[in-house]
Amino acid sequence: MSNVVSHGIKIELDKKQYNAIVAAMNNINGRSAEFVISHGSNTAAKKIQKLLSNQVKGVYQAPWAAGVYGRSSITKGNVRNVGAVIHFKSELPDITKFKYHPASTPTIFAKNPPYKLHKLQVRKSPGSKERITIYRMLGPQKKYNVSISQLKGSTRHLQNAFVTQFDSGHIAVGFRNKQGTTRKKYNGRLPITKVLGSSDMIMASNEKTYGAVEQDIEQIVLNEVMAQFNKAMSKVTS
Secondary structure (H helix, E strand, C coil), X not given: CEEEECCEEEECCCHHHHHHHHHHCCCCCCCCHHXXXXXXXXXXXXXXXXXXXXXXXXHECCCCHHHHHHHCEEECXXXXXXXXXXXXXXXXXXXXXXXXXXXXXXXXXXXXXXXXXXXXXXXXXXXXXXXXXXXXEECCECCCEEEEECXXXXXXXXXXXXXXXXXXXCEEEEEXXXXXXXCHHHCCCCCEEECXXXXXXXXXXXXXXXXXXXXXXXXXXXHHHHHHHHHHHHHHHC
């Protein structure tokens, strides 16, 4: 069987299966039951790591979902700590790691009055990192709807969101916080709340991925442990 825990997905036998193997090997010299179970769990973990990663690729949008396998790792079990653990990263990535539209939302101001004096930070010249401050009498800034998609076939539309690129080149989808936000902490600038996506752990452990193959996972674990058990028993009888 397997269990979703805070630090990953634990690969192990249920208590009844575990006790059955321990009882069967109780009077056999050589390999311990803990060794057999851990070795089988370690082999199963590798197969389950690929299975869940492929599930994520099939359910979630590229390019981020395609890299789940490469970002995951396995802690192998041993006789003292029986059972393996598959670790999936729990950090939340920007939504731009998945799929979003449009690619950018340029600053465009409405032509309708009332006009207000706007303080703008613009590049000194095209391609330059140096910025200068200019003032313009402009109408209210237009609002944008940004579409985001994590799950394949499912799209959300965010009203009044925008796509911005920082000087570092980092691109994010965000909202400008409301006027009620304390300005003093941010040197007079209103902070941006970024839209984040799902972590690898969330993607690998939800009902559309883990839930869809949970029975397959249990069978993989049982098959691999029994293969190690049969191998140990064959050495005793030979």
